[in-house]
Amino acid sequence: MTMETISANRSFGGWHKQYTHQSEVLGCNMRFAVYMPPQAEEGETVPVVYWLSGLTCSDENFMQKAGAHRVAAELGVAIVAPDTSPRGEGVPDDPEGAYDFGLGAGFYVNATQEPWAKHYQMYDYIVNELPALVKSELPVSDSWSISGHSMGGHGALMIALRNPGMFCSASAFSPICNPMEVPWGQKALGNYLGDDREQWRQYDTCELIRTAREVPPILVDQGSDDSFLAEQLQPERLVRAVASSGLDFELRMQPGYDHSYYFIASFIEEHLRFHAEHLAAK
């Protein structure tokens, strides 16, 4: 496996870089971004926070808008931000170009339905191919955490729940926590996986929580003025699913905040400190 550097910016004493590589899993060329803190230049391996972005995003949104580099530099933590779907010639998109399906909306699942199955294998990409590439090419340790926003919050929680022991902690901003029961999730899961709702359960955080084991500590922030709160996010479903589980779980409603990166920026420091604490304890 090899990857190519396509941009590099000095940032808070470390480096923000974008890489491309040929993804075997997705059958296309993929781009991802890494923030590598100054400690990595001093010969250390550093722990990693994987960040999964939301609908319409690429590897760039979080790196440009979250203000996370400052804290990552202080804590000595790398951040890896993949793209949100396969891209490029031959990769099919929503037939009507909708923002919530197809390009920019891979939903971190392995599609089983045509024409999506050939390329839309984002679950395997995030869980297997990308971490292996990062580990082989960059000075990172085996301590990983995962976080994300909206569709990426769904991805982060779902992937942490399905892979016991892989992550020291998981967090999410405004996650689509019960995709089986909301329009965004129903559209994506129905198209990528087909009509059999039994197949959807493996990608639904609220479903997975009921049977999960070895669940890492979880922190969730949700803005109370998020315009998607009532229809798409419904965090009360997550609270109910967790209620009798005994999990190390906290959901914080943040008064007045919306679904934007201004919300993420306001609380990313607390998420990174939460992850750093659990990464250090490994």
Add this chain to the structure above:
Amino acid sequence: MTMETISANRSFGGWHKQYTHQSEVLGCNMRFAVYMPPQAEEGETVPVVYWLSGLTCSDENFMQKAGAHRVAAELGVAIVAPDTSPRGEGVPDDPEGAYDFGLGAGFYVNATQEPWAKHYQMYDYIVNELPALVKSELPVSDSWSISGHSMGGHGALMIALRNPGMFCSASAFSPICNPMEVPWGQKALGNYLGDDREQWRQYDTCELIRTAREVPPILVDQGSDDSFLAEQLQPERLVRAVASSGLDFELRMQPGYDHSYYFIASFIEEHLRFHAEHLAAK
């Protein structure tokens, strides 16, 4: 004068808002952005840092990418980010759509040449119309500072030098500090002001420094790996102009940093603390 709120995001306990208003000076509808810190909700008036963005930018780039809200919230400072040129139907653009002239590239001058003179009056807009509007509509005090990046660094320094007493401090990232002598500046000044180079001097920081009075403290950061350093920025010209002036001036070369917002984000905290110190001393 009235203005209309077109977006509002809670951010670090304060508010990021975008406003539109009809600009008499520019003859078009203009948008600008304000970060108002939490202190303003507690009934205080707060000092203002005006931020002038660079080529191709709008009111959005700094607010989304600089990570400045956190520090502004802590310091109790408002940030006002105007657009970089007039916009809208009837506002002429570079005939070839170049990125360095016309829309997104007003250069903070009052154009005298047609077809630009009717709308391209950005100097008057920034110095007079916008601050009066902000003062009349928002809970701000009379303590103001000014900063900017690249074309906006030129604007910030030039406007501070031309308006003694208006600003408590001025700063710049990667400023076009001697526009008369570099291609970006020559194109803009030649087109907006005509061929008479005498007319250009009033908008050239290095020229203004020679005769300036009541100059506020100035801080400049410049990345050493900025791809525009040698051709367009040439900070050594600024150092020479300041050398025997006795001004309170510091230029810091930042090793490895480029022209991007990652550079701005890395040092904006130091600029805001620099401004806050001088704003408080007024």
